[in-house]
Each structure stands twice: as structure tokens, then as C-alpha cells.
Amino acid sequence: MKIAIVSPQDSLKQAIPLFNEYKINYVSLLYDEHHSIIPMIKEYEDQVDGFLFTGVAPYQIAINSIDLSVPVEYVQHDITTLYRTLFNIRYVHNLNISQFSIDVFKTSEIKEVFEELELPFENIYMGEFNPLNSDEVTHYHMDLFQQGKVNFCITSFLTTYKKLKMEGIPCFRVVPSKFALRKTLELLILEITSLKKQEAQISVGIFNVDNIQSIMNNYSEYEVQSLKLKLYDLILKYGAASQSSVVFSGGDEFIIYSTTGRISKGLNDDQSNFLLEQIRKTIPMSVSYGIGEGLTANEATNNARIAVRRAKDEGGNCAFIRKINGTFMGPLQEPNEIEYISGYNEEIELIGKKVGISPATLSKIQVINKKIGKEIISANELSEYYGCSLRSARRLLSVLEKYDYATITSFDQPFSTGRPRRYYKLNF
Incomplete structure (x- = not known):
């Protein structure tokens, strides 16, 4: 098994020990700018069994541009990543974590963490963005800092991080936690293994x-x-x-x-x-x-x-x-x-012999009823899903009712003329 890691340098450092731990062959596809991602993926698509993206932006770029024939996963930032980032800012960089902007997590997740830590979040600016629009993300942070509303910024976007650093704006980049990387790698390995078994x-x-x-x-x-x-x-x-x-x-x-x-x-x-x-x-x-x-x-x-x-x-x-x-x-x-x-089912076989309907047909009626998602079924619905005539569907349900394997529960008159529509509950 061979997996390509699509990642910037900082996230790659977190991922490599896990690949060594699982004894998985890998190739590192490093990027600094998003425009280099597609050529790399096209070059290696036929050489690997799957792709692991350490960020959502390169993942979205890839799946929107290429119809990949191998399994693909990206690492989603979890709450442990947020805790680690906040701890690092507070105790390593000695900054107050009461006034900043962040684009990585959902607003609900950030509020939940701050409530658990019993910290105020009135001056926390939380933006949720399209991962493909890094310019919008960059301007969001930059404007808030220039207006004096935040003291620093937290981002998961490499392009945004670089631009903010160039402007001299205090900025911290969120990289995937080891836990999130492990969970995603295990999922990708499972997908690749299942696919190989299927193709065998x-x-x-x-x-x-x-x-x-x-x-x-x-x-x-x-x-x-x-x-x-x-x-x-x-x-x-x-x-x-x-x-x-x-x-x-x-x-x-x-x-x-x-x-x-x-x-x-x-x-x-x-x-x-x-x-x-x-x-x-x-x-x-x-x-x-x-x-x-x-x-x-x-x-x-x-x-x-x-x-x-x-x-x-x-x-x-x-x-x-x-x-x-x-x-x-x-x-x-x-x-x-x-x-x-379709296989031997003693109950279905006995019912089939009694009512004169094949076991395969009875099994199919059961599945159609479950697929419709209701406790009752009409001849019109049975006809549509079974692919038979309305007359045949009525006959099947009528026979089942005759032998108490279906019960009429209600009637419906969708049109002013014509026979009322009967709804049956199956009893097998």
C-alpha cells in the first residue's frame, strides 16, 4: 500500500511518524502555493493507492478539478486541535486569548470550548468561509486587526498565514493534531483495503x-x-x-x-x-x-x-x-x-405456497415497503417501485389481504372521480 500525503511542510512533520508507525509506504507532495497541487496529483495518481490531504483547501481544489480513481480523505480539525492552539498561544507566547479572530472552526465549537474553560468570547471574531476563497479569509483577518478589534489571528490557511505574516500581523497557523491525523489515516487505510478486497x-x-x-x-x-x-x-x-x-x-x-x-x-x-x-x-x-x-x-x-x-x-x-x-x-x-x-426463508416459502405468490415477489414487496419508509403501502406505490402494472399491484395486495397477510388501514380519494386509493399494512 502506498499513500500520497498532500501537505505543506509544517503539517507533514506531524504525519510522517504515523506513517512509519503503521508501516505504510508514502510519497510527500509538498506545496507552498495552491497552483502546484493539481500537477502533482496528476503525476502520482497512477502510482499510489490513495491521497491524504492535511487541509481542506487543497482537498477541495483536487476533487473539483480531477475525477480521482483512488480513495481520498482530508484531515478535519477537531476540538483537541483548538485546545492545543489556545494553550500554545497562552502559555508559550504569553498572549491574552480574549481578543482574536479565527477561521478554522465552527462558531458553535469555539463557543463550547470557551464555555468549558469559563472564558469570555464577546471579543472573539469567528468567521466561516469557503475554503477556496483564501483572499476573503485574508481580508477578514487583516481588516479586524487594522481596526484594532483583535490582537492576533488564528488561521488554517497557509496562504492567509503567509500574507498576514508579511504585513507584520501576529498570526498563528493551526495544523492538524496527531489524533485527527491518526483517525483520518486509519479511515483511508480501511477504504483502500476494502477496495482491494472488492477488486479481488x-x-x-x-x-x-x-x-x-x-x-x-x-x-x-x-x-x-x-x-x-x-x-x-x-x-x-x-x-x-x-x-x-x-x-x-x-x-x-x-x-x-x-x-x-x-x-x-x-x-x-x-x-x-x-x-x-x-x-x-x-x-x-x-x-x-x-x-x-x-x-x-x-x-x-x-x-x-x-x-x-x-x-x-x-x-x-x-x-x-x-x-x-x-x-x-x-x-x-x-x-x-x-x-x-433472494434465498430460502421458511416463513416466506410457507406464505408463498399458501397465497400462490412466489417467495421472490413477496421478498421484493417487503423491501419496497421498507424503502418507502412508511408502515403502509398503496397499489400505486407498489406498481411504481416494482415496475409492474397497477392492476397487478392491486391483485397482489388483494390476495395478501384475502389471506390476512395485509390489512386495509385507510382510504384516500386523490381525485374527484375514480376508485378510492387503499392503503395496506403488511402482516409478514
């Missing part, structure tokens, strides 16, 4: 043509093969976006092999989010896409085939993931995408 898993994606028989009945053999080649080309581009290997297994099926991290990255890429939509617009084919995760290729392939069947059960032309723990996610890229567990 295997992902298999299976594309299966839904309407192949209809196509074969309406097109010549040459035209069918031509359509398959066009489909293969679209899937190859998708594979390139997710850095995956694509295999045409013959017939009506295409398979993608990758790591979990890479295939997920491909799903979130702008060029591949709308793959199924591109297929539908480009060629007269409907395709179901199932993604399976596993520790082995065989396990991932089995999960992918289960996910394909789940997509076809939804009517096709959609995508589902079956995770390593048996959880389903889907339909992917839909506004009402939900995650639910």
Missing part, C-alpha cells in the same frame, strides 16, 4: 437476447448474424469501458469477465450506463443482463445466470446484480432500483 472478487456479466426466436422468424440467417455482430460491437465497447474481457459464447449469449471493482466502475461510467438503451435504439433486440459476483469464476457465473433469470422475470431489457451474499440489486440504472435478498 470475480465478476461475470451475461448478456442474453430476450427475443431471439422472434428475430430468427423475421430475419434471414445473414441478417441475424449481422445483428449479432452489431450487438457484439456494442458489448465490446462496454467491456473496454469497464476494462473487462468479452467472450461470445455462441447462440444468443455474450459473457464478460472482470473484477468486481472494474465491472462496477463500468456500470457507473456515462458511456456504459445506457448500454441496454443503446442496444434497443440501434438494433431490434431486447437484452437481459445479469451480473454475478463470487470468489471464483464458477460461483460468479452461477450468480450471473441467476441474475439473468431475475432480469427476464422482470420482462427483460434490464439488468440485475446478484452479489456474493445472495443479495439482488436491480433493475440497475432505474430510479426505483432496490436491493433485496
Whole structure:
């Protein structure tokens, strides 16, 4: 594991002992001016597993300018940092801490500290700023000092600190405490480790043509093969976006092999989010896409085939993931995408046999009800989240009510005409 520390010299001194303690390889990206940050990050992005910023300003500059592909964290100043700074000013520099300006902490945090120390804060000027606007911060402190309202200034901004020093204004710069650095470093290590574990898993994606028989009945053999080649080309581009290997297994099926991290990255890429939509617009084919995760290729392939069947059960032309723990996610890229567990549940199995509704459907109804965040659910809500017709949603809830697995709790008449909307409470 290798981490880049983006920091000025004073904060770096605090961070290096921690990296040595955790035995983490690091590279120091030192800066004096903010304009040098972006070139350094671009140079090292492919050489490190993550970035640790010791200040919020360089962090904001980086994430606003570059779409980083590795974990990134910045050290947030905590209350221990404020106590240490005030102690240093009072007892090392022998200054009265009753009249100063500060830009680092929230007003509520500063007031709380001064109340605990039983110190007055009537003459403490507390400003909260956009970390990218250092000029505004500098002028804030400078104006207060020139007006005689403060005796010194406290800032976390390196640029502001340098400018105030040049003007001869007493100024103290807040650097992260060892506690805050440790907490942030541990979080970054955890993120990097989790990402590496995720990418060690295997992902298999299976594309299966839904309407192949209809196509074969309406097109010549040459035209069918031509359509398959066009489909293969679209899937190859998708594979390139997710850095995956694509295999045409013959017939009506295409398979993608990758790591979990890479295939997920491909799903979130702008060029591949709308793959199924591109297929539908480009060629007269409907395709179901199932993604399976596993520790082995065989396990991932089995999960992918289960996910394909789940997509076809939804009517096709959609995508589902079956995770390593048996959880389903889907339909992917839909506004009402939900995650639910499909596996043996004795209670659900018994209810399903009794009422004539599949256990998978019952599980999905449960999850939809939880996602809505209310104790009751209407047929309209079930239809919207499940993706089924309103008539089907009414039938499902009516069957559950018939067998006492749902109870009508209230009615609503949103329009002056039409049947009233029923709300059900699930009893399973």
C-alpha cells in the first residue's frame, strides 16, 4: 500500500511518524502555493493507492478539478486541535486569548470550548468561509486587526498565514493534531483495503437476447448474424469501458469477465450506463443482463445466470446484480432500483405456497415497503417501485389481504372521480 500525503511542510512533520508507525509506504507532495497541487496529483495518481490531504483547501481544489480513481480523505480539525492552539498561544507566547479572530472552526465549537474553560468570547471574531476563497479569509483577518478589534489571528490557511505574516500581523497557523491525523489515516487505510478486497472478487456479466426466436422468424440467417455482430460491437465497447474481457459464447449469449471493482466502475461510467438503451435504439433486440459476483469464476457465473433469470422475470431489457451474499440489486440504472435478498426463508416459502405468490415477489414487496419508509403501502406505490402494472399491484395486495397477510388501514380519494386509493399494512 502506498499513500500520497498532500501537505505543506509544517503539517507533514506531524504525519510522517504515523506513517512509519503503521508501516505504510508514502510519497510527500509538498506545496507552498495552491497552483502546484493539481500537477502533482496528476503525476502520482497512477502510482499510489490513495491521497491524504492535511487541509481542506487543497482537498477541495483536487476533487473539483480531477475525477480521482483512488480513495481520498482530508484531515478535519477537531476540538483537541483548538485546545492545543489556545494553550500554545497562552502559555508559550504569553498572549491574552480574549481578543482574536479565527477561521478554522465552527462558531458553535469555539463557543463550547470557551464555555468549558469559563472564558469570555464577546471579543472573539469567528468567521466561516469557503475554503477556496483564501483572499476573503485574508481580508477578514487583516481588516479586524487594522481596526484594532483583535490582537492576533488564528488561521488554517497557509496562504492567509503567509500574507498576514508579511504585513507584520501576529498570526498563528493551526495544523492538524496527531489524533485527527491518526483517525483520518486509519479511515483511508480501511477504504483502500476494502477496495482491494472488492477488486479481488470475480465478476461475470451475461448478456442474453430476450427475443431471439422472434428475430430468427423475421430475419434471414445473414441478417441475424449481422445483428449479432452489431450487438457484439456494442458489448465490446462496454467491456473496454469497464476494462473487462468479452467472450461470445455462441447462440444468443455474450459473457464478460472482470473484477468486481472494474465491472462496477463500468456500470457507473456515462458511456456504459445506457448500454441496454443503446442496444434497443440501434438494433431490434431486447437484452437481459445479469451480473454475478463470487470468489471464483464458477460461483460468479452461477450468480450471473441467476441474475439473468431475475432480469427476464422482470420482462427483460434490464439488468440485475446478484452479489456474493445472495443479495439482488436491480433493475440497475432505474430510479426505483432496490436491493433485496433472494434465498430460502421458511416463513416466506410457507406464505408463498399458501397465497400462490412466489417467495421472490413477496421478498421484493417487503423491501419496497421498507424503502418507502412508511408502515403502509398503496397499489400505486407498489406498481411504481416494482415496475409492474397497477392492476397487478392491486391483485397482489388483494390476495395478501384475502389471506390476512395485509390489512386495509385507510382510504384516500386523490381525485374527484375514480376508485378510492387503499392503503395496506403488511402482516409478514
